[in-house]
Amino acid sequence: MWAASFVVQLALCGILIIFGHFRRLPFFTAYVCLNLFQALFLYLIYQYYGGYSQVAFLAGWWSEAITLLARLFATVEILRLVLISYRGIWGLAWRLLAVTSVVTLICVTVASWGDARQALMRADRGYHLIFTAALISCLALIRYYFIRVDNAYKGLLIGFCFYSCIKILLNTVLYTFLYQQHSPYASVWQVLALSPYLIVLIFWGAVLLHPLPSMQAQQAVLPASVYGRISPQINLQLQAINKQLMNFWKIEGPQP
Numbered sequence: 001m002w003a004a005s006f007v008v009q010l011a012l013c014g015i016l017i018i019f020g021h022f023r024r025l026p027f028f029t030a031y032v033c034l035n036l037f038q039a040l041f042l043y044l045i046y047q048y049y050g051g052y053s054q055v056a057f058l059a060g061w062w063s064e065a066i067t068l069l070a071r072l073f074a075t076v077e078i079l080r081l082v083l084i085s086y087r088g089i090w091g092l093a094w095r096l097l098a099v100t101s102v103v104t105l106i107c108v109t110v111a112s113w114g115d116a117r118q119a120l121m122r123a124d125r126g127y128h129l130i131f132t133a134a135l136i137s138c139l140a141l142i143r144y145y146f147i148r149v150d151n152a153y154k155g156l157l158i159g160f161c162f163y164s165c166i167k168i169l170l171n172t173v174l175y176t177f178l179y180q181q182h183s184p185y186a187s188v189w190q191v192l193a194l195s196p197y198l199i200v201l202i203f204w205g206a207v208l209l210h211p212l213p214s215m216q217a218q219q220a221v222l223p224a225s226v227y228g229r230i231s232p233q234i235n236l237q238l239q240a241i242n243k244q245l246m247n248f249w250k251i252e253g254p255q256p
Contacts, residue, residue, distance in 0.1 A: 027077040031070040125171035128164040155207035159200040166196040
């Protein structure tokens, strides 16, 4: 499965480069490339030092921290592309992202206090919990303002959210019920963690085989028959809300 994920990641990198998506999604491309290099790096570490050595342990967690940071930047990049036409709403979205992250981080820190043995596992779970809560909050905001999300961007965000939800379940349920009772815990965890990631990679590849949307104003998410009748009112309301938020955040509009 590790070899399969490496091949699929390599193919996804090829799609991003061949179709020119790396120009629009540089951080997402960097995230995929970092995951590819991480797999190759850890394979060499495991071959030379062994999979259960201290070097492998440190290399695994440090490289994972780098890829998790890259995932955060990639997600923010996609959300910004979705809201690029509404700078005021984007200002609200990234502030909501920051507040949700801080609140969730405080809760995770309090829950993990004094338990050093499970610190890394809880830190990984905490990151995915923060990531998922913030992403769902932003998607709810987009839905609340009836902003259309193109299928390509929607597919990328769904993939991030799905994988983080799976990691939360793995780091909670699997660790609680299998860590003490089963000796091959690491092997089981690897298989169950790689399987959804492989699915997400294939899903992303299928999504990115199609061209990305042009840089234009987002439309509403209502059905075309309904939107055709009320789109002027929706656009006016969106622009009014966006202008109010820009004034509130003191964001200057683009110069004509």
